[in-house]
Amino acid sequence: MIMSENMKKGFIGPIGDDLPSIIAIVLALAIFFSSIxxxxxxxxxxxxxxxxxxxxxxxxxxxxxxxxxxxxxADIPLDKAKVVASSYGLDFEVFYDQGTGVSCTNPSSVxxxxxxxxxxxxxxxIALENMYICIWR
Amino acid sequence: MKFNKKSKGQGAIADALxxxxxxxxxxxxxxxxxxxxxxxxxxxxxSIYNYEYAGNTLISLHYAKxxxxxxxxxxxxxxxxxxxxxxxxxxxxxAQIWNKIQSSSPxxxxxxxxxxxxxxxxxxxxxxxxxxxxxYTASIRMDEKWTAVIKLYY
Numbered sequence: 001m002i003m004s005e006n007m008k009k010g011f012i013g014p015i016g017d018d019l020p021s022i023i024a025i026v027l028a029l030a031i032f033f034s035s036i037x038x039x040x041x042x043x044x045x046x047x048x049x050x051x052x053x054x055x056x057x058x059x060x061x062x063x064x065x066x067x068x069x070x071x072x073x074a075d076i077p078l079d080k081a082k083v084v085a086s087s088y089g090l091d092f093e094v095f096y097d098q099g100t101g102v103s104c105t106n107p108s109s110v111x112x113x114x115x116x117x118x119x120x121x122x123x124x125x126i127a128l129e130n131m132y133i134c135i136w137r
Numbered sequence: 138m139k140f141n142k143k144s145k146g147q148g149a150i151a152d153a154l155x156x157x158x159x160x161x162x163x164x165x166x167x168x169x170x171x172x173x174x175x176x177x178x179x180x181x182x183x184s185i186y187n188y189e190y191a192g193n194t195l196i197s198l199h200y201a202k203x204x205x206x207x208x209x210x211x212x213x214x215x216x217x218x219x220x221x222x223x224x225x226x227x228x229x230x231x232a233q234i235w236n237k238i239q240s241s242s243p244x245x246x247x248x249x250x251x252x253x254x255x256x257x258x259x260x261x262x263x264x265x266x267x268x269x270x271x272x273y274t275a276s277i278r279m280d281e282k283w284t285a286v287i288k289l290y291y
Contacts, residue, residue, distance in 0.1 A: 017149075024153035028160035035164035039171040046175040053182045061189060067196045097241065112186060114193040115238050117200030126202050128234060130241035 048137070052110060055088030056135040060112040063094060063133060071118040071127065090135050097130035104134035111135075184273065187243065191275035191287040194238055194247075203231045210279075217283050221251060221259040228261040235261065246270065246290035253282050260288075 015022075062081045069076055073095045085092050093105055096118070102111050116131045201209040209231065216224040228235060228249065239247055250260040270290040278284050 021149035021153035024150065024157050028153070028157040031157075031164050032160040035167045039167040042171040043174055050175050050178055050182070053179065057182055057185055057189070060186070064189070064193050064196075067193075068200055113241055113243075114190055115197045115241050116193065117197045119200075124202075124206060126200055128197055128201055128237045130237070 051088065052090065052135070052137055055085065055090045056110040056112060058084050058088065059090065059092050059135055060114070060133050064114050064116060064131075067117065069116045069118050069129075069131065071120040085135070090137055092133060092135040094131060094133050097132060102132050102134070104136075106134065106136040109134035109136040187273035187289050188275060190243060191273055191289055194287050195275055195277050195285065198234070201234050203234070209234060214279050214283070217251065217279065224251065225259055225261050242289065244289050244291055248288045250286045250288055252284040252286060
């Protein structure tokens with residue numbers, strides 16, 4: 001029996017012969033591009049967290065620069081801190097420790113606390129309080 | 138035996154496997170770098186917070202009043218002029234001030250230390266400086282001889 005040139009044993013075709021290598025190449029490319037996407041997402045997430053921390057430090061510093069705070073947390077001057085927070089795209093709240101621990105409005109807040117001296121206008125009535133600052137995006 | 142010049146080897150598969158190996162190595166490197174990114178900056182920002190906490194603690198002590206209604210910082214300076222032990226006893230007698238600071242501190246290892254002419258002479262509570270701990274400090278010069286230092290250990 002005469003076999004034609006093309007009918008050699010084990011010969012599938014021009015693409016068929018390359019099929020195993022194509023599968024491996026496609027798999028390699030899929031792994032590589034998905035890892036690039038994953039790494040890029042991680043990078044963006046970490047950058048956002050770092051900006052949040054950096055902004056939170058600036059807001060905390062602006063609030064505590066005065067040293068002497070009003071005894072009522074609602075009277076704490078927040079204007080400068082609001083300007084700093086808005087430049088970072090953040091929001092925040094400030095309260096004194098009431099003995100119940102930290103309870104921020106936004107559960108994903110960064111919390112910084114500082115000891116501050118509070119004053120009600122009478123120089124004999126100065127108390128140290130633990131001031132919590134909750135900052136979130 | 139006649140050698141068939143048209144016979145093909147499996148070189149393409151070997152090349153593809155090498156390519157797969159290289160891509161796997163590159164992906165591993167990418168994951169590693171993504172995990173490491175920002176960790177040192179994160180640490181630096183938290184360090185800044187610790188230094189600021191120590192500084193704000195010193196500022197609040199300047200405004201504090203002791204149990205007799207006297208300015209805490211002035212009385213502390215007066216006690217230091219007598220002796221370091223008198224100053225430490227004064228701090229012990231007004232422990233409510235230090236307890237407030239300690240309860241709000243980010244670390245339980247917070248100390249108020251006194252340096253005389255650059256040498257540490259005493260701390261309240263007793264300073265574990267013999268332990269190999271990372272320290273964050275803020276200091277203020279009280280007068281020509283004395284410097285007060287707040288130390289936070291981690």
